[in-house]
Amino acid sequence: MAAVGTVLRQADGADKRELTAIDHQFARQAEEMIEAGHWDTAYQLLQEGIRKYPHYPTSYQLLGDLHVKQGNNISATFAYFEALKADPDNALTLMKLGDVFHEEGQPEEARRYYLDALKLDPDSEPLNQRLSSGGEAVNEAAVVPFMTETAADLYLQQGHTNKAQAIYRHLLECSPDNQQLQEKLQLCNG
Numbered sequence: 001m002a003a004v005g006t007v008l009r010q011a012d013g014a015d016k017r018e019l020t021a022i023d024h025q026f027a028r029q030a031e032e033m034i035e036a037g038h039w040d041t042a043y044q045l046l047q048e049g050i051r052k053y054p055h056y057p058t059s060y061q062l063l064g065d066l067h068v069k070q071g072n073n074i075s076a077t078f079a080y081f082e083a084l085k086a087d088p089d090n091a092l093t094l095m096k097l098g099d100v101f102h103e104e105g106q107p108e109e110a111r112r113y114y115l116d117a118l119k120l121d122p123d124s125e126p127l128n129q130r131l132s133s134g135g136e137a138v139n140e141a142a143v144v145p146f147m148t149e150t151a152a153d154l155y156l157q158q159g160h161t162n163k164a165q166a167i168y169r170h171l172l173e174c175s176p177d178n179q180q181l182q183e184k185l186q187l188c189n190g
Helices: 004-012 016-035 039-052 057-069 073-086 091-103 107-120 125-132 149-157 161-174 179-189
Strands: none
Touching: 016 039, 016 057, 039 057, 057 073, 057 091, 073 091, 091 107, 091 125, 107 125, 149 161, 149 179, 161 179
16 A cells, blocks of 8 residues: 555646546555544545545545544534535535434435435435434444444444444344344343
8 A cells, every 4th residue: 555645746747638547546545544443544645635626525525534433523524525615416424424413413415415416316225215214213233334244343443333333234134143233232232
C-alpha cells in the first residue's frame, strides 16, 4: 500500500485521466483502512484527500462512514452533507444519512432521506426494506455496513447489542453450526 503522501504526490503530476484513478486509489485505501479498523490511518488519508480534492464526494462519504463506525453521528451527518453538496444525486449517501437520523431517533427525518434516495434508485432492496418498516423499526442488519464477526464484537464492546445481535444472527444463518457465534449471540441476549 502506498503512503498517503505518495498517493497524493502522484496526483500532483498526473493528467486528468490519471487523476481519477489516483482519487479512487486513495478512497479505496481509506475504505480498506476503515474496514480493517485502522481508523486513525483512514482519517489521516481522508483528511489529506479532502484537502487536495475538496470537491470529491466519495471522500466525504467515507469520512461519514468512519464517523458512524466511531459512534460520532453528528460528525457523520456533517460529512454526509458535504458529500451531498458535491453530488446531490447520490442515493447511497442519502440512505446513509437516513440511517444516521434513524439511529438518532428521528424516524421522520430518516424517512425523508430514504424517500429521496428511492427516487434516485427505485429498485434498491435496502431502501425498500427500510421504508417497508414504515421508517420506524428499520432492520438492524440492513443498517450495518460490514457483516463480520469482528464488527459484531466491536459493536458488543461499545454497547450496541442490537447491531451485534443482527450481525451474529446473519453470520449464523451462513454457519449455523458455529459454536463460537452461538455463544456470542447468547452473551448479547443475556
